[in-house]
Amino acid sequence: MSDRFIRWCRSAAGVTILLSILLAVIATIDRGPYILVNTAITGGMLALVAVGLALLLGVMNVASFVHGEYFMIGTLVAYYVFTPLQNFLNTNPSPLLAMVAPLIAILAAAVAGAAAGALTEIMVFAPMRRRSRENWVMNSFLLTVGLAVLLINGHLLIFGADFKGIVRYWAGAPVTIMDVFISRDRLFAFLLSIIVILAFWVFMKTTRTGRAIRAVSQDETGSLMVGINLSAILIFTMALGCSLAAVAGASLLFLYPSYPTVGLEALYMAWFIVILVGLGNIIGALTGGFMVALLKVLTVEYIGSGWDFVVPTALIILVLIFKPSGIFGSEVRGVLDQ
Amino acid sequence: MNAFDKLLRQLNLTPAGVLGLAVLAVLPFIPPFNQEYLIRWLIAAALIAAGAIAFDFTAGFINIVNFGFYAILGLGGYTSAILSVNVGLTPWIGVFIGAAAAGVLGFLTGLLTLRLRGIFAAVMAWFVGLALMGLATKMVWLTRGPLGLRTPRLFDTASNIPYYYLILLLMLVTYIICSRVVASKVGIAFKAIGQNMDAAKTSGINPTYYRIINFTLSCTLAGLLGGFYAHYYGILTPDIMHTSKTVEVLAVAYIGGRGSLWGGAAIAFPFILAMELVRSGLSNLPGLNLILYGLLLILVMIYYPGGFAKFFDAYIRHPKNRALNYFLNGASVRT
Amino acid sequence: MLLEVNNLNAGYGFLQILWDVSIEIDVGEFVCIVGPNGAGKSTTMKTIAGLITPSSGQILFKGEPIHGIGGHRVTRKGIAFVSEEMNLFTNMSVQENLLMGAYILDDKSLIQRRMNEIYDIFPRLGERKSQLAGTMSGGERKMLAIGRGLMSDPALLMVDEPSFGLAPQLTASVFDALETLVQGGLTILLVEQNVTKTLSVTHRGYVLENGRIGLAGKSADLACDPHVRKVFLGV
Numbered sequence: 001m002s003d004r005f006i007r008w009c010r011s012a013a014g015v016t017i018l019l020s021i022l023l024a025v026i027a028t029i030d031r032g033p034y035i036l037v038n039t040a041i042t043g044g045m046l047a048l049v050a051v052g053l054a055l056l057l058g059v060m061n062v063a064s065f066v067h068g069e070y071f072m073i074g075t076l077v078a079y080y081v082f083t084p085l086q087n088f089l090n091t092n093p094s095p096l097l098a099m100v101a102p103l104i105a106i107l108a109a110a111v112a113g114a115a116a117g118a119l120t121e122i123m124v125f126a127p128m129r130r131r132s133r134e135n136w137v138m139n140s141f142l143l144t145v146g147l148a149v150l151l152i153n154g155h156l157l158i159f160g161a162d163f164k165g166i167v168r169y170w171a172g173a174p175v176t177i178m179d180v181f182i183s184r185d186r187l188f189a190f191l192l193s194i195i196v197i198l199a200f201w202v203f204m205k206t207t208r209t210g211r212a213i214r215a216v217s218q219d220e221t222g223s224l225m226v227g228i229n230l231s232a233i234l235i236f237t238m239a240l241g242c243s244l245a246a247v248a249g250a251s252l253l254f255l256y257p258s259y260p261t262v263g264l265e266a267l268y269m270a271w272f273i274v275i276l277v278g279l280g281n282i283i284g285a286l287t288g289g290f291m292v293a294l295l296k297v298l299t300v301e302y303i304g305s306g307w308d309f310v311v312p313t314a315l316i317i318l319v320l321i322f323k324p325s326g327i328f329g330s331e332v333r334g335v336l337d338q
Numbered sequence: 339m340n341a342f343d344k345l346l347r348q349l350n351l352t353p354a355g356v357l358g359l360a361v362l363a364v365l366p367f368i369p370p371f372n373q374e375y376l377i378r379w380l381i382a383a384a385l386i387a388a389g390a391i392a393f394d395f396t397a398g399f400i401n402i403v404n405f406g407f408y409a410i411l412g413l414g415g416y417t418s419a420i421l422s423v424n425v426g427l428t429p430w431i432g433v434f435i436g437a438a439a440a441g442v443l444g445f446l447t448g449l450l451t452l453r454l455r456g457i458f459a460a461v462m463a464w465f466v467g468l469a470l471m472g473l474a475t476k477m478v479w480l481t482r483g484p485l486g487l488r489t490p491r492l493f494d495t496a497s498n499i500p501y502y503y504l505i506l507l508l509m510l511v512t513y514i515i516c517s518r519v520v521a522s523k524v525g526i527a528f529k530a531i532g533q534n535m536d537a538a539k540t541s542g543i544n545p546t547y548y549r550i551i552n553f554t555l556s557c558t559l560a561g562l563l564g565g566f567y568a569h570y571y572g573i574l575t576p577d578i579m580h581t582s583k584t585v586e587v588l589a590v591a592y593i594g595g596r597g598s599l600w601g602g603a604a605i606a607f608p609f610i611l612a613m614e615l616v617r618s619g620l621s622n623l624p625g626l627n628l629i630l631y632g633l634l635l636i637l638v639m640i641y642y643p644g645g646f647a648k649f650f651d652a653y654i655r656h657p658k659n660r661a662l663n664y665f666l667n668g669a670s671v672r673t
Numbered sequence: 674m675l676l677e678v679n680n681l682n683a684g685y686g687f688l689q690i691l692w693d694v695s696i697e698i699d700v701g702e703f704v705c706i707v708g709p710n711g712a713g714k715s716t717t718m719k720t721i722a723g724l725i726t727p728s729s730g731q732i733l734f735k736g737e738p739i740h741g742i743g744g745h746r747v748t749r750k751g752i753a754f755v756s757e758e759m760n761l762f763t764n765m766s767v768q769e770n771l772l773m774g775a776y777i778l779d780d781k782s783l784i785q786r787r788m789n790e791i792y793d794i795f796p797r798l799g800e801r802k803s804q805l806a807g808t809m810s811g812g813e814r815k816m817l818a819i820g821r822g823l824m825s826d827p828a829l830l831m832v833d834e835p836s837f838g839l840a841p842q843l844t845a846s847v848f849d850a851l852e853t854l855v856q857g858g859l860t861i862l863l864v865e866q867n868v869t870k871t872l873s874v875t876h877r878g879y880v881l882e883n884g885r886i887g888l889a890g891k892s893a894d895l896a897c898d899p900h901v902r903k904v905f906l907g908v
Contacts, residue, residue, distance in 0.1 A: 063457045128640045137457050138401060139639050142592055145585055146635030153625030153632065161624070208776070215762050215773050221724060222760030224744035225753075227777035227825060260625075264581075268468060271461055279458070309472035313465045317450060320462070 012327045013284075020291045027298055033180045035301060039294045041186050044193025047289025048248040049266050050273035051200065051282055052241030058217040058280030059237045061137060062125065066144040068267025069151040070242040073116050074109040074249025075258035076155065079164045081105040082253070086166070102169035106192070106250040113246020114239040120147065121238040126231065148267075155260040165257025189251045196247060197286055204282070213237055217280070245270075268309070269296070276316050278326025287328070343669035350517035352668040355600065362506060362607070366499055377498040381505055381570065383610035385563060388509035390591040390602030392559040395516045397588070398597030399525070400552050401532040402452070403460040406467025407560055408583035410447075413470060414440035414561025415568035415578060416481060419489040422569075429492050433565025440561020441554050443470075448553035453546045464581065471579035486575040489568050501570050508566060509603060512559050516599050519555065528552055532597075589635045595647025605646050674733070675700045675860055676721070676752075676829055681730035681740075683720045689728070690716045692884045698829065698862060703855040705863040705871045705892065707905065708881035714864040715757060717881065718831050721862075722754035723747035734829070749777050753827035757834040759818035763807030767798050770806050770817055774824030783826070791820040794850050812843040819850065830854070831862045836870075848874055868905040872896040 008014040027035045049071055056062045082105035089098055128143060129136075170184040177187075204210040215223045216233050224230055248266065249256070256262050273292045277284030292312060299311040319327060346352065351359075365371045365380065389411065396404050404410070417439040418432035427435075443466075451462035474481050481487055493500045519525055527548045530538035538545060568574050577583075587602075590609060595601030616627040638645055657663055676698040684690040690713045698704050706714050719725045721732055723744040732740040739747050748754075753774075762770050771791060775784040792799030795816040801809065806817060815835055822830055832851065836844040844867065852874055855861055865871040872878060872892040880888040880901060888895060895901050 063461070124636065124640065131640060132643070135401070135643070137455075138403065139643055141403070141457060141460070142588070143636055143639040145588065146632045146639060148632070149582075149585060149589075149628055150632030150636065153628040156625035157623055157629060211765075211769065211773060212776065214765065215776075218762040218764050219760045221744075221756070221758075222762060223773075224724065225722065225748060225756065225760055226773050226821065227745045227748035229745045272465070275458070275461060275465075304476075306476050307472065309468045310476070313469035313472075316465060317462070321450065 012323055013287075016291065016327050017287065020294055023298065024294055027301065031301060033178060035297055037180060037182055037186065038297045039290060041190050041193075042296065043290030043293030044190050044197070045248040045252055045289075046266070046269050046273060046293050047286045048193055048196060048244045049270040050285040050289050051197075052244040053270045053274050054280055054282045054285040055213075055237055055241040057274065058282060059213055060121075060125065060234055061140070062144065063137060063141045064144045065141060065267070066120075066148040066151065067241070067245055067270060068263030068265070069148055070113050070116060070245040070263070071249035071266040072151070072155060072258065072260070072263035073242075074113050074246030075253050075256060075262055076159065076164070077109040077112040077246070078105040078250035078253045079166065079258045081108045082166060082169070098171065102188070105169075105253075106247060109246045109250030110243045113249075114243035116246075117242025118235050118239040120242070121235045125234070125238070152260045152263075159258075159260075161260060163257035163259050166253055168254050185254045192247070192251050196244065200244070201286075209233075209236065213240075272312055272316060276319060276326060277328045281326065281328050284326065284328030340669075346668050349514050350521060353665045357665075358604065359506070359510065363503075366502055374498055377502055379611055379614045380607070381498060381502050382614075383607045384502070384505040384509050385567065386587055386590055386610055387603040387606035388505065388512045388563055389560065389587040390594060390606055391509065391512045391516055391599050392556050392563070393587050394591045394594075394596060394599055394602055395520070395559075396552055396556045397591060398595075398599070399520060399528040399532050400549050402456050402549065402553070403463075403588065404553070404556065405460045405464035405581070405584055405588075406447070406470070407463075407587060408581075409467030409470040409579040410440045410444055410557045411560040411564035411567070411583075412474065412574075412576075412579035413443055414564030415574055416474060416487070416564075417561070418565040419487050419568040419574050420480060422490050423487065429490055429565070429569040433562060433569065436565040436568075437558050437561035440564065441558030444557025444560075445550060445554040447557075448550040452549040452553060467579060467581065467584070471576050474576040474579060481574075481576070484575055484577075486573045489572055489574055491572050492566075492569040501566075505566055505570075508563065512563075513599060513603065515555075515559070520599065524548065524551065529597075586631070589631050593634055593638050593645050595645030595650070596643075598645075598647030598651075601645055601647030601650070674698070675702075675735065676862075677731070677733040678717075678721065679731040679733070681717070681720060681727050681732065683716060683725055683727040683730070685725070690884050691720065691727075694730070694881070694884070694886055696862075696879055696886070698860060700828075700860055701855070701858060702877060703851075703861050703863070703875045705865060705875040705878045706881050707865060707868050707871060707878055707895075707901075708887075709904065710866075712881045713884040714881055715833055716884075718754060718833050718862070718864055719756070721747075721831065722752065722756075724754075748825060748827075751826075751828035753822035753825050753830050755818045755822040755830070755832045755835070757837060759814055761806040761814055761818055761821070764805060766803045766805055767809075767817055768802045770821050771798075771824050774821035775826075777825050784824070787824050787826060791823055794823075794853065795820055811838050812840070812847075815839060815843075815847060816850075819847070823854070827859075829860045829862065831864075833864045834866060835863070836865060836867050844870070868901075869896070 009018060024036060024039060049067065053064060053067050056064045056067070082101060085097070085101040085104065089101065124143060124147065125140065128140065168183065168185050170188065172184055174181040174183045175187050204214060212223065212228045212233055215228060216230065220230065245266070269292060273285055273288035276292065277288035295312050295315065296308045299308045303311060346356065366377050370376060371380065389407070393404065393407055396402050414436035418429060418436035421427040421432045421435060422429050447463055447466050451459040475483050492504065520528065527543050530541070530543055531545045531548055535545060567578065590606050591602040594603070594605040613627045613631070616630065620626055642649065655666055657666065674697050678694060678696040681691050681694040682689060694717055706717060708714050716725065720727050723739065723742060723746065726741050730740070731738060734750055734752060739750055762773060765773065771788050775787060778784050797813055798816055798820055801813070806814065809817065819832065819835065835847045839847065848870060851861055851863065863871060863875060872895055875892045877890065878892045878895045879886050880895065888898065888901065
C-alpha cells in the first residue's frame with residue numbers, strides 16, 4: 001500500500017495534485033481561508049462542466065465547442081423559473097416555498113439542459129453520423145461551433161443582451177465555518193457539486209447504463225456486439241453531459257447572471273481542464289476542476305483579474321510540452337499523431 | 339497555349355476568376371456600390387475573403403483548424419500599430435514587421451502543438467489566442483487595452499477606394515502564394531498529411547515538419563492582413579483577437595469549401611454583403627445575421643461538408659460547351 | 674433451420690465483397706467457413722451480426738428476417754459474434770467485460786450462473802477476474818472475447834479466427850473449448866485460417882472464394898476434395 005502510494009506521488013498526477021494542495025495551503029495561510037472556499041465552489045462547478053465535456057469526448061468523440069451554451073441555458077432557465085417564484089414569495093411569504101424554490105429552479109435547469117442535449121444529439125449529431133463518419137472529429141467540432149453561434153445569438157435575439165441575474169437564492173445570515181463567513185448560496189453550490197459528482201460516480205461505476213456508457217467509449221463495435229443500443233446511449237450521454245453543465249450554470253446564477261455569452265468562460269475553463277488532465281479522462285476532469293479553479297483563484301489574487309486567461313494558458317502549454325497526453329493520461333486514443 | 343493562358347496558369351487563375359476580379363475592381367464605380375458605406379462593406383468582405391484563403395490553407399490542406407487565427411492576425415496588427423505609434427515607423431514597413439511577428443508566433447505555436455492530433459492542435463491554438471487577447475487587454479501601457487489604440491492610416495485620404503484596391507491586391511497575393519505552394523511538391527505533402535496521415539508517414543513524409551511550414555506561412559499572411567486592418571480602421575482594440583472573429587472566417591472558409599482556397603473568397607462577397615444587409619436592415623432583431631451564420635454552418639457540415647466549391651466542382655465545373663469549359667477551367671494542359 | 678442466409682450481397686460503400694452468398698445452419702451444428710485471405714469470410718460474419726447492412730438478400734434467424742435491424746438487435750435475437758479484433762472493453766476488468774456480455778439479460782441469477790460456467794470453461798479467466806482486459810495476453814483476450822459472447826446465452830455463436838496470432842498449444846485449447854460447447858448443444862459458426870484443423874472438428878463447411886460460395890458439404894468430404902486440397906493445403 002505505502003509502496004503504491006509512493007509510486008503515485010512520483011507520477012505526474014501525484015506531483016500535480018500534491019503541488020496543488022501545497023499551493024492551496026500556502027495561499028490560505030498567506031491570504032486567508034476564503035481562497036480555499038472560492039476554490040472549492042468554482043472547482044466543484046467547473047468539474048461538472050468539464051466532466052460533461054470529457055464524456056462527450058470519450059463517448060461520442062465530439063470535441064464540443066457548444067458545451068458552455070448548456071451552462072448558459074441552465075442560467076437562463078433557473079432565472080426564469082426562480083424570479084416568478086420569488087415575486088410570488090414577496091407577496092405571499094411561505095418559508096417552505098422559500099426553501100424549495102431554488103431547488104425547483106435548479107431542477108428545472110437540469111431537465112432543460114438534458115432536453116437540450118438530447119435534442120442536439122437527435123437533430124444534429126445523429127443526422128451527421130448517418131450521413132458520413134469521414135473526418136468526424138473535425139466536422140463535428142465545426143458543427144458545434146455553428147451551434148454555439150446559433151445559441152448565443154438566439155439568446156440575444158429572444159431574451160436580449162442585458163444581465164438576467166438574482167441577488168441570492170437563499171435569504172438569511174451567512175454560515176460561519178472556521179471563522180469564515182460563507183454565504184448560504186456558496187455553501188449550497190459547493191454541497192450540490194459534491195453530491196452530483198458522487199452520484200455521477202456511483203452511476204458510472206455500478207449501474208448497467210453507466211457501464212454501457214463506459215463500454216461505448218472504449219469500443220463502439222464491441223458495445224453493439226453485446227447488444228447495447230448505441231443511438232439510445234448516445235442520446236442519453238449527451239443529455240447527461242449537458243444536464244451537468246446546466247446544473248452548474250443554475251447553481252452559480254447568483255455569481256454569473258444570465259446573458260448571451262455567459263457560457264464562454266465556462267467553456268474555456270472546461271477545455272483548460274480537459275486538455276490539462278487528458279482528453280476524455282472523466283475521473284481526471286473531476287480533479288482537474290479543482291486544480292484549474294485554484295489556479296484561477298490564485299491568479300486573480302496575486303496577479304490581478306483579467307490575467308486568468310494568460311497564466312493558466314502558459315502553464316498548460318508548459319505541461320503539454322512535457323506530457324502531451326495530459327497529466328492523467330488520455331483515454332481517447334491517438335492524441336499524438338506519431 | 340497563348341501567353342495569356344500561360345500567365346493564368348502561372349497564377350492559378352481561370353478566366354472566370356479573372357472576370358470575377360474585374361467585376362470586383364469596377365464595382366466601386368457602379369451604383370449602388372459607389373456609396374462609401376457599401377465600399378466599407380466590400381472592404382470588410384475582401385478582408386474576410388483574404389482571411390478565408392489563408393485560413394483554408396491550413397484547415398483545408400493539413401486539416402488543422404487554427405482557432406487562434408484572428409488572435410495571430412491581431413498580433414500582426416498590434417505590432418505594426420505599436421511600432422508606428424511609439425517609434426514613428428511608417429505603416430508601410432510596419433505591416434511587414436507585423437507579418438513577421440505573426441509568423442514567428444505561428445512557428446512557435448506550431449512547434450508546440452502540431453505534433454498533437456488535429457483537434458488538440460486546434461484547441462491549443464485557441465488557448466494561445468485567448469492568452470494573446472488577455473495580454474492585449476491587460477498591457478494597457480502598451481496597447482491602451484479596451485480603450486483602443488489610435489493608429490495612423492495607410493493613405494492620407496478620407497476615401498475608402500484606395501483601401502479597397504489595396505485589400506483586393508492583398509487578397510490576390512494571398513491567393514497566388516497559397517495556391518502556388520499548394521501546387522508545388524510541398525503542397526502534395528500537405529494534402530497527403532491532411533487526407534491520410536498513416537499513408538503520408540509510410541511514404542517518408544515528416545508530418546510535423548510540413549505542418550509547421552504550412553502553419554507559419556498561414557500565420558504570416560494573417561499578420562499581414564492584420565496590418566491592413568490596423569491601419570485601415572485607424573483604431574485597434576483587443577476585440578480583434580476575439581474567437582468570434584475567427585469563427586466568422588472559419589464559417590466563410592468552410593461554407594465556401596475546404597481545400598479549395600478560392601471557395602471561401604468567392605462566397606465571402608455575396609455572403610458578407612447579405613449579412614450586413616440583414617444586420618442593418620433588421621437592427622431591431624439583433625443577432626439574426628449571426629444566427630443565419632450558425633445555421634448555415636451547421637447545415638453545410640451535416641449535409642454538404644465539401645461546401646460550395648465541392649458543389650461547383652460536381653455540377654458546374656465541367657460543362658459540355660467548350661467555350662464555357664475554357665471559361666471555367668482555363669486552357670487545358672497538353673501532356 | 675436456425676439460420677438461413679439467402680443470396681446475400683454486401684460490401685463497404687461501393688466496394689461489393691459478397692456475391693450471392695447462401696448459408697444454412699441447423700440447431701446443434703458446428704459449421705465452418707473456410708477460404709483464402711480477402712475472400713469475404715469476416716464480411717459474411719459481420720453482415721450476419723448486423724454490423725454491415727447488406728445491399729440485397731435475406732438473413733433469417735429462427736425464421737425471422739434480421740438483416741438491417743442493427744447490430745444490437747441481432748444480439749438480442751440470440752446471435753453472439755466474436756470478432757477477429759475481439760472488440761473488448763480494454764479499460765474494464767475481466768468480470769466487467771463478462772457482465773457487459775450479459776447486457777441483454779435481466780435475470781441476475783442467470784447472469785451469475787453463466788459467469789460461473791464460463792469460469793469453468795476458461796479457468797484462466799477465473800484467476801484474473803479483476804485484471805483489466807487491455808493488459809492481458811493475446812490468448813487470454815481471445816478466451817475473454819469468447820466468454821463475453823457466451824454470456825448473452827446465445828442460440829448461435831459466431832467466432833472469427835479464434836487461432837489468429839495464438840501459439841499452437843493455445844489454439845488447441847480454444848478448439849477444445851468450442852467442441853465442448855457444441856457437445857453441450859450450442860450451434861457454432863466458425864471462420865478459420867487453419868483449414869486442416871477446422872475441417873477435422875466441424876460437421877459441415879462452406880468454401881468461400883472471391884466473395885462467392887464455391888463448395889459446400891460435409892467437412893470430412895471437403896478435406897478430401899482435390900480442389901480444397903490444392904488451394905488450401907498445397908497438395
